Amino acid sequence: MSSKSNAVEDHLQSAVHLPNYWEILSKAGKRITDNKLRSAGKQYLTGGKSIMLSGGLPNQKPLPIKKIQFTMSDGHEISLSDKEVAHANSYGLSEGITELRDWLLGLHKLEHKPPQLTRKDHPEPFALTITNGITDGIRTCFHILLDEGDSVLMERETYSNTLTLLQLFAASPVAVNTDEDGINAKDLEAIMSSWPEVHPHSKRPRVMYITPACSNPTGYTWSEQNMVNVYKVCRKYDVIIIEDSAYYFLQFGERQRTFQSIDVDGRVIRLDTFSKTIGAGYRLGWISGPSTLTDRYVLSMSQYTAHPCVLSQIMINHILQYWGYETFNKQMIYTSEIYRNNAEILASALDKYLTGLATWSFPRGGMFMWLKINDIADTSVIMREASQAGVSLISGDFFVPEFKPTCYIRLSFSMADMEDIEQGIKIFADVIKAKKKECLCNGTQ
Numbered sequence: 001m002s003s004k005s006n007a008v009e010d011h012l013q014s015a016v017h018l019p020n021y022w023e024i025l026s027k028a029g030k031r032i033t034d035n036k037l038r039s040a041g042k043q044y045l046t047g048g049k050s051i052m053l054s055g056g057l058p059n060q061k062p063l064p065i066k067k068i069q070f071t072m073s074d075g076h077e078i079s080l081s082d083k084e085v086a087h088a089n090s091y092g093l094s095e096g097i098t099e100l101r102d103w104l105l106g107l108h109k110l111e112h113k114p115p116q117l118t119r120k121d122h123p124e125p126f127a128l129t130i131t132n133g134i135t136d137g138i139r140t141c142f143h144i145l146l147d148e149g150d151s152v153l154m155e156r157e158t159y160s161n162t163l164t165l166l167q168l169f170a171a172s173p174v175a176v177n178t179d180e181d182g183i184n185a186k187d188l189e190a191i192m193s194s195w196p197e198v199h200p201h202s203k204r205p206r207v208m209y210i211t212p213a214c215s216n217p218t219g220y221t222w223s224e225q226n227m228v229n230v231y232k233v234c235r236k237y238d239v240i241i242i243e244d245s246a247y248y249f250l251q252f253g254e255r256q257r258t259f260q261s262i263d264v265d266g267r268v269i270r271l272d273t274f275s276k277t278i279g280a281g282y283r284l285g286w287i288s289g290p291s292t293l294t295d296r297y298v299l300s301m302s303q304y305t306a307h308p309c310v311l312s313q314i315m316i317n318h319i320l321q322y323w324g325y326e327t328f329n330k331q332m333i334y335t336s337e338i339y340r341n342n343a344e345i346l347a348s349a350l351d352k353y354l355t356g357l358a359t360w361s362f363p364r365g366g367m368f369m370w371l372k373i374n375d376i377a378d379t380s381v382i383m384r385e386a387s388q389a390g391v392s393l394i395s396g397d398f399f400v401p402e403f404k405p406t407c408y409i410r411l412s413f414s415m416a417d418m419e420d421i422e423q424g425i426k427i428f429a430d431v432i433k434a435k436k437k438e439c440l441c442n443g444t445q
């Protein structure tokens with residue numbers, strides 16, 4: 001066993017430091033209660049027998065959809081039963097369909113082995129519930145965890161939507177220095193220990209939001225040693241970790257450990273999605289972690305969106321039951337290989353056209369490469385000019401707090417085909433060269 005995995009093994013033996021969930025919850029998270037009408041109808045939704053004189057469920061007779069079937073890529077046909085069609089035509093449970101949740105729970109047991117499940121004496125139960133995708137997952141987590149004026153720890157560059165969402169919650173991002181191994185644990189410790197002196201009027205952060213597998217935008221995947229180091233700091237300051245894992249199944253080769261897999265205390269809320277592996281338009285994902293928090297999540301879901309789309313759940317459940325865990329795994333490998341192939345095509349085009357103009361590293365998976373453009377301090381102008389020349393890419397300022405100018409560009413290798421990638425990078429290189437020439441002439445940058 002390597003010394004790296006020894007560090008993880010030692011950590012996994014450590015005592016549980018149960019988070020003070022109640023202290024960490026936002027005012028809304030503490031206040032939220034069940035949707036009274038939905039909880040009154042729960043008996044009916046869970047198959048209990050009663051003469052229905054209570055709910056606002058639609059009468060099935062006039063509803064237009066009576067048959068639903070679909071064909072999978074391998075030709076397998078799936079037809080929904082009449083009962084399933086009737087369910088898709090009606091309301092569902094806020095926590096999602098039980099069979100789908102059970103299947104996903106089995107997946108977590110195989111994939112992450114959460115200490116909350118493996119340690120039989122853990123005081124906090126582990127729970128899993130269905131979401132409308134990670135976007136909704138992040139919003140709902142912020143709703144139950146953040147008050148106005150709170151601060152949230154995050155990677156130096158992060159998912160752009162999370163930054164804009166934080167603005168909506170009037171909360172502030174605290175970007176911690178990050179490299180290819182993840183957030184720098186020493187810098188995190190320094191920020192947390194000096195917080196009361198540096199920010200005497202604001203609360204020390206209680207929440208960290210991170211994307212440790214194939215980050216959007218950087219493509220970085222955290223090392224397991226660094227995960228343990230950062231986890232220890234979070235434990236010391238009683239921080240809840242939101243692990244956004246949109247690209248977990250798109251890792252090239254062996255999948256990296258997750259924060260959930262080292263979460264001895266029950267302080268990690270993990271967000272997964274079917275968007276990149278089954279389809280983004282179905283708007284389906286799942287959240288897993290300590291039940292005190294997932295229960296609050298379900299209450300928030302019941303108040304704001306009622307429940308995740310029943311039809312999407314039934315369809316995806318059928319697909320997963322048909323595949324089973326082994327075929328699911330093969331399908332994930334097949335999917336990630338397509339992305340790896342695209343990444344290799346992009347990397348060779350970059351070698352050909354951008355050597356000397358930019359630096360980058362090959363990602364461990366996902367959809368993105370993160371380029372540092374030499375001698376250009378604000379890449380937003382490159383984004384604009386590349387767009388005029390017919391190439392779309394995103395400048396680095398989209399991914400940093402306050403959207404400040406940066407020298408980075410995010411390139412995606414998910415969609416473009418081989419010839420387009422080569423052509424696009426050639427145009428991109430020409431735009432950079434023209435900009436540099438212009439800067440030299442003007443004596444700017």
Ligand SMILES: Cc1ncc(COP(=O)(O)O)c(C=O)c1O
Binds near residue numbers: 135136211216246274
């Ligand atoms: C880091 C990250 N989180 C979440 C999402 C959105 O996930 P979902 O489609 O499940 O809402 C994305 C999509 O691009 C993403 O990059």
